[in-house]
Amino acid sequence: MAQHTLWESRRAFVLASIGSAIGLGNVWRFPYICYKFGGGAFLFAYVIALVLIGIPLLALEFAIGYKLKGSAPYSLGKLRYNLVGYEENEERMQRKGKFEWIGWFALLVSFGIVTYYAVIMGWATNYLVYSFKLSWGSDPRSFFYQHVLELSDGIFNFGRIQWPIVLGLAVSWIWIVLSIWKGAKTVGKVVYVTVVLPWLLLLVFVIRGLTLPGAMEGVKYYLTPRFEFLLNPALWHAAISQVFFSLSVGFGIMIAYASFLPPGSDVLNNAFLVAFSDAATAYVGGFAVFSALGYYARILGTTVDKVMKSGPELAFVTYPTIINHLPLAPLFGVLFFLMLLTLAVDSAFSMVEGSAAALIDKFHFPRKKANIGIAVVAFVIGILYTTGAGLYWLDLVDHFMNNFGLFVVALLESLVIAYVYGAENLRNYANSVSELKVGRWWSLSITALVPAASFVLLIYSFRQVLLKPYGGYPRVAEILGGWLLVIGFLVIAFVLSRRKSKEA
Secondary structure, three states: OOOOOOOOOHHHHHHHHHHHHOOHHHHHHHHHHHHHOOEHHHHHHHHHHHHHHHHHHHHHHHHHHHHHOOOHHHHHHHHHHHHHOOOOOHHHHHHOOOOHHHHHHHHHHHHHHHHHHHHHHHHHHHHHHHHOOOOOOOOHHHHHHHHHOOOOOOOOOOOOOOHHHHHHHHHHHHHHHHHOOOOHHHHHHHHHHHOHHHHHHHHHHHHHHHOOOOHHHHHHHHHOEOHHHHHOHHHHHHHHHHHHHHHOOOOOHHHHHHHOOOOOOOOHHHHHHHHHHHHHHHHHHHHHHHHHHHHHHHHHOOOHHHOOOOHHHHHHHHHHHHHHOOOOHHHHHHHHHHHHHHHHHHHHHHHHHHHHHHHHHHHOOOHHHHHHHHHHHHHHHHHHHHOOOHHHHHHHHHHHHHHHHHHHHHHHHHHHHHHHHHHHHHHHHHHHOOOOOOOHHHHHHHHHHHHHHHHHHHHHHHHHHHHOOHHHOOHHHHHHHHHHHHHHHHHHHHHHHHOOOOOO
16 A cells, blocks of 8 residues: 555644535535524534434544555455454455545545535636625626526536636636645645634624524524424434535445554544534535524515525525625635635645545555546536536435435445444444543444434435436436446446555
8 A cells, every 4th residue: 555644643634624614515505404404403414414414424534544544445345354353465455445445435425515516616716706896796596697607407417517606616726736736745734724724714704693683583493493304304304414515424434544643543532522523514614504594684674584595605605695794705705705705725735635545545646647647537527517507406316325325425424434344343343542431322223223313314305306317307317417427337336446556
């Protein structure tokens, strides 16, 4: 296996992991889902999912990466032999890699996500420029859909490529690649800015939001639980999906990041610290968003429950409308979109770093070649999302990556640890290298709760799609942008796992 640069300090690892976890999902996906599913009721479900499913999975991935010192495919490929006690011999080498394909599938899902995630960064890059003159004018909705996206009337009506978005996409990819140019060494320095700065900016928006007229109506909507929503399976599906997406579990990222830890590092303390930092950011971010929504509702003369339609609309329509009414509006516009970009870039480059680490481990690619190669391929694919139908394809691919791809990875990872490696074996190892210890509840989660929840939610998602095409898109679009993508990634994962590495 190729040698990777180690983290210079525990602080650098924790900040990088937090940066991967904290992203756009905290400031638009989390508030939107919370808004959609009863405010405080969703918070209740989210905390349960975080403690019983999210933290155990994050600790699992940290422990695997730290113990086996490799990317997701490399580490999962070695799991069988560390578990059953095979000695280093010819039989072991011949059978090596039994579960490597799971790691490749996780990275392919992650790659699928970053192809459109970087496009959203491209939107934010454009809006950062627009903010200086409030170019969206008095009608931010029309500006976003008609001017910026030139949204067409259907998923197969591609219209034309929006070159300003392509330029923003190119700038985003240059920033991403430079951030991981030398692996953990570069990332460890970048995150001091890209993690700390958005936290500070978020606090600015919380304070400003809470001082706006009508803010308390939004906060009341945010915190008041509507417990009848807890009977809705869609709420629990959304809560667990948000936990997976927000913590970056199932992406193969955290396994790679933990593999860069030097000897003597703590595993479980780091997992709890990252998880609760991510959750706290989402929770605090909710005050920034809902206080602003309360203000927006007062401007429109309506109630809070009627002012938001989607996550992207929150960032690119609702917030620009609110900014228009603020003193020093251009300043707050610049700060808001700067916050979005610095939140997004850590998550984006972590997805690339996980894949680059795998290519380095398996095929001994030079790091710069791996980084640039991934970026170029993702950039070319991303051009699809800059067309007039781009938003439709982004929505469709996002749904399948999150509701099928990540749940499949979580299901497979938990089953391998529970019934091949042994949950107790991994728990004992994690406890042996950590100051904080976890009890048998962790093993119960990995053995029963995580696989059961992942399986049930996969069936739920599958049933929903069978009953009605997602988003009302044509079935052929659903097949092309959903099922073929997931199945294709599985096939590619198997093929990559069967390829012999240069080391072998």
